[in-house]
Amino acid sequence: MKPVDFAWHLPKSVPEAVALLGALPNARLLAGGQSLVPMLNFRIAAPDHLIDLNAIDALRFIELRGDILAIGAMTTQRDIERSELVRQYCPLLSAAIAHVGHQQTRNRGTIGGSLCHLDPSAELPVVAAALDPMLVIAGANRERRLRFRSFPAGYLSNSLVPGELVTSIEFPILPECGRGAFVEVARRPADFAIVAVAAQLVMNGTRVRSARIAIGGLAASPMRVEDIEDMIIGKELDEAFLAGAHSCAASLPAEGDSLNPAHYRQRLAGVLTRRALAGAA
Ligand SMILES: Cc1cc2nc3c(=O)[nH]c(=O)nc-3n(C[C@H](O)[C@H](O)[C@H](O)COP(=O)(O)OP(=O)(O)OC[C@H]3O[C@@H](n4cnc5c(N)ncnc54)[C@H](O)[C@@H]3O)c2cc1C
Incomplete structure (x- = not known):
């Protein structure tokens, strides 16, 4: 099947993406598209607008910040798989990522997309349930922070409110022992x-x-x-x-x-x- 018609938007910054989310009716965020595009093709999802996050470079990073490892929501699963920082400071994430799909899907699929999609059989939400990272969320008037334990909201559902998107995920780093x-x-x-x-x-x-x-x-x-x-x-x-x-x-x-x-x-x-x-x- 083919998706229903939609308009495609390519914001260059988080504020621009948030503004589009607030202004456009029946809009959906597109990250790696590895779950959303099949849903569009099967018409399980039928948005009027797709807000593509792929041009927002600020959402793609892996950084050590004191005692946390911060990962941008648009960081691909492949970048995480290849990251020495992740291997060293968040080995559980490194261990899990190789189980996520195929190299081809990991080249496009993102950590933010996986955590927001919340497939009950997906690997990254299991790691997040164990480590309980902080999700940094951008919305119209404010940024808020939410522990992963409060994020799932039932089958394939998260607790973002309309107009919000996840910008980064902060994992507590592991002590040496x-x-x-x-x-x-x-x-x-x-x-x-x-x-x-x-x-x-x-x-x-x-x-x-x-x-x-x-x-x-x-x-x-x-x-x-x-x-x-x-x-x-x-x-x-x-x-x-x-x-x-x-x-x-x-x-x-x-x-x-x-x-x-x-x-x-x-x-x-x-x-x-x-x-x-x-x-x-
Ligand atoms: C052949 C194949 C095999 C796969 N095998 C596995 C597997 O074994 N294990 C596994 O876990 N996954 C698997 N996947 C799914 C893959 O990991 C996806 O990458 C992931 O589920 C979604 O990430 P994405 O970046 O592609 O998000 P998308 O598909 O673009 O988006 C998914 C959902 O999250 C929302 N979203 C995305 N980013 C944000 C954000 N920053 N803030 C708020 N909402 C957001 C979107 O609006 C959408 O509703 C597979 C996919 C394919 C095609």
Whole structure:
């Protein structure tokens, strides 16, 4: 199918994009187009105006700013994959990004697009659920900042209000004794995950000082599993704890579909949580 007719706009700055968003009825932002263009072609989305963010260079950067790693919303997944800064200061993001689609889709797809689209099987929202970065949001009269935990608003929905766009994402950087692991099961390499687990541990010797664990694929949005985090903090990650984390994750509520029923997703959640914790430890 072909998309319905739309007018295309190419703002050169964030204020210009925000002004267009406020002024144009039924407008939609275009980032890498790797989710939106198929939706246009299937007419799942039928905007009258597309506001293309690709000419706003100020939205494309990866910068270390004190204790945060700031990434512009229009930074491509490929730039993140190749970034030494991301590898060094946000290894969980590095580990996850290689699972996102194909090199061709990562060349165009952006971190902002992925987090705003919020596909329940997408990898980057799982990392964001674990690390809880700050989203910087531009709107008509103000900039606001929102933790990722408050961002998802149901299936494929976020909590931006009309007229807003995400400009950057600020990840807390990992202390030297921190480690991360991202594991998933997908039907084929480069497919969306059926279930994915992101785990970041900060160790104190052989004991866990702090833990951040998130699971995607069980519900409309990825969930942070603080019960498991609380269970392992201060403990050595031995066989008994891995088994406990496994059974806790496997008993989380899950939504299934005809291909991957809930009990299968729960089973994957258990196995992958164990693997992610063992990998991070
Ligand atoms: C063949 C194929 C395989 C793929 N496999 C995977 C996969 O395995 N895992 C995975 O996670 N993804 C996968 N994807 C999706 C891909 O990662 C997309 O890049 C991503 O979901 C959306 O990013 P985008 O930059 O392309 O955004 P777009 O498609 O341009 O936009 C997506 C949505 O976000 C909104 N949006 C974009 N940027 C902003 C912003 N800054 N502020 C507010 N709203 C914004 C848009 O209006 C739109 O509603 C795949 C895509 C294809 C085509």
